[in-house]
Amino acid sequence: MVSSAQTKEIIYQPVIGLEVHAQLQTETKIFCGCKVAYGEDPNSLTCPICLGLPGALPVLNKRAVEFAMRMIIAVGGSVNERSVFARKNYFYPDLPKGYQISQFDKPIGTGGSVRYNVGKEPERICRLTRIHLEEDAGKSLHPEAGESQTRVDLNRCGTPLIEIVSEPDLASPQEAYAYLVRLKQLLQYLQVCTGDMEKGHLRCDANISVRPVGQEKLGTRTELKNMNSFKGVERALTFEIDRQVKLLRAGGEVEQASLLWDEKKQMAEPMRSKEESHDYRYFPEPDLLNLTISSEWIEKVTSDLPELPETRKKRFVSEYNIREYDAVVLTDSRELADFYEQVMNQFDDAQAAANWIQTEYLKTLNDLKISIDQFPVRPKQVASLLGLVKSGKISGKMAKTVYAEMVSRATDDTESDFTPEVIVEELGLVQVSDESTIVPIVEKIIADNEPQVTAYRGGKDKLFGFFVGQVMKETKGQANPEIVNRLLKERLDS
Numbered sequence: 001m002v003s004s005a006q007t008k009e010i011i012y013q014p015v016i017g018l019e020v021h022a023q024l025q026t027e028t029k030i031f032c033g034c035k036v037a038y039g040e041d042p043n044s045l046t047c048p049i050c051l052g053l054p055g056a057l058p059v060l061n062k063r064a065v066e067f068a069m070r071m072i073i074a075v076g077g078s079v080n081e082r083s084v085f086a087r088k089n090y091f092y093p094d095l096p097k098g099y100q101i102s103q104f105d106k107p108i109g110t111g112g113s114v115r116y117n118v119g120k121e122p123e124r125i126c127r128l129t130r131i132h133l134e135e136d137a138g139k140s141l142h143p144e145a146g147e148s149q150t151r152v153d154l155n156r157c158g159t160p161l162i163e164i165v166s167e168p169d170l171a172s173p174q175e176a177y178a179y180l181v182r183l184k185q186l187l188q189y190l191q192v193c194t195g196d197m198e199k200g201h202l203r204c205d206a207n208i209s210v211r212p213v214g215q216e217k218l219g220t221r222t223e224l225k226n227m228n229s230f231k232g233v234e235r236a237l238t239f240e241i242d243r244q245v246k247l248l249r250a251g252g253e254v255e256q257a258s259l260l261w262d263e264k265k266q267m268a269e270p271m272r273s274k275e276e277s278h279d280y281r282y283f284p285e286p287d288l289l290n291l292t293i294s295s296e297w298i299e300k301v302t303s304d305l306p307e308l309p310e311t312r313k314k315r316f317v318s319e320y321n322i323r324e325y326d327a328v329v330l331t332d333s334r335e336l337a338d339f340y341e342q343v344m345n346q347f348d349d350a351q352a353a354a355n356w357i358q359t360e361y362l363k364t365l366n367d368l369k370i371s372i373d374q375f376p377v378r379p380k381q382v383a384s385l386l387g388l389v390k391s392g393k394i395s396g397k398m399a400k401t402v403y404a405e406m407v408s409r410a411t412d413d414t415e416s417d418f419t420p421e422v423i424v425e426e427l428g429l430v431q432v433s434d435e436s437t438i439v440p441i442v443e444k445i446i447a448d449n450e451p452q453v454t455a456y457r458g459g460k461d462k463l464f465g466f467f468v469g470q471v472m473k474e475t476k477g478q479a480n481p482e483i484v485n486r487l488l489k490e491r492l493d494s
């Protein structure tokens with residue numbers, strides 16, 4: 001018997017596993033020819049098959065299978081040669097068939113793992129249990145203020161999903177977050193899912209339990225649902241770990257339950273028991289054949305896989321000789337990495353391009369609130385701009401002015417054929433790099449400021465900036481700062 005004083009000393013360790021549903025970005029649904037699209041009129045994208053009308057027969061979408069295979073192969077899992085679709089029976093107003101076609105004991109993919117980093121800690125690995133294919137249900141639109149009825153939109157019925165089930169390898173909410181970030185990055189690189197959690201293209205349920213540090217046996221777990229952002233998942237897990245630990249420390253017991261995360265209240269509450277007591281009575285889907293996948297097909301999908309983030313990052317470091325940190329940022333998304341490489345096809349200073357993209361480029365995305373594919377300026381124009389700076393024709397400061405003008409002209413698409421050279425000319429921005437022009441000015445500034453020169457030579461190093469400022473002022477900001485610095489140093493430090 002442990003006294004309550006001792007109970008309080010126990011340190012608990014969380015054990016987390018995630019189930020992620022990813023909507024596959026196929027043209028059509030998984031078992032019929034209806035278009036997959038968002039924002040269309042409710043119930044306009046339906047047919048007898050996805051409505052589950054009697055006698056309608058499903059036909060499997062080959063593309064959905066291929067997308068699932070891409071992900072399984074990318075995480076190092078096995079694509080099973082034979083898998084079986086099964087009916088998962090339950091009633092819900094947005095599921096008119098009364099069952100969902102899923103996979104049960106014979107999924108399309110088994111095993112694999114996802115590597116992730118939390119801050120600067122060493123890389124960790126979360127093993128995957130399985131990846132299976134299934135169809136999505138429709139959507140219930142619950143009444144908003146002033147409305148009294150729930151409406152049902154069945155456009156989403158039959159949208160292909162993969163469910164990615166992890167082993168309980170995640171040891172903290174921060175690890176769960178990092179794992180999700182990596183999973184989304186992979187799905188996006190593979191172009192199988194947009195990864196947009198706010199739009200519901202990616203959904204995540206979490207299984208969570210706690211156990212005393214050192215104990216092998218797992219504690220009773222609860223399931224968390226209804227989180228709609230990665231940060232929401234992190235917050236919900238933090239809340240639930242705290243709740244379970246407090247409960248156990250107070251001598252209570254965790255009850256197995258499904259909890260709904262309420263982002264507004266920042267708390268998780270049990271679902272009504274009616275909704276959680278499922279007996280799905282899975283059985284093989286009689287209207288579909290077993291799914292058999294040939295080794296040739298697996299080889300084909302494997303060889304068609306794009307370069308994945310980890311490989312691309314390593315290549316960026318070795319091929320462009322940039323810092324690893326920069327390579328991580330630049331390979332964060334496939335589109336960003338592509339943009340960098342397109343600039344590098346026309347420019348030869350890899351680190352300068354890397355620096356520019358991480359500052360100006362990302363700042364523009366942020367300022368204009370646009371996504372990478374909406375970035376207005378073309379890689380060729382960026383390469384020219386960087387070339388002007390590198391050759392000393394304009395200063396880094398002038399480049400910012402030119403770039404701002406480039407963005408505004410590119411966004412106003414009546415004029416997209418400009419070059420940075422034209423803008424430089426129009427704005428009259430020329431950098432003076434000719435030493436014979438700068439030397440007399442430097443010498444004049446030194447001669448005019450004798451007290452400061454004496455103070456500087458006497459140890460007031462900070463005054464160096466004063467001299468640079470004076471020269472720049474005298475040249476109306478057009479002198480090449482590198483040359484100004486060098487010429488001043490030569491004269492002041494001698």
Ligand SMILES: [Zn+2]
Pocket residue numbers: 029032033034045046047048049050051158
């Ligand atoms: Zn349909």
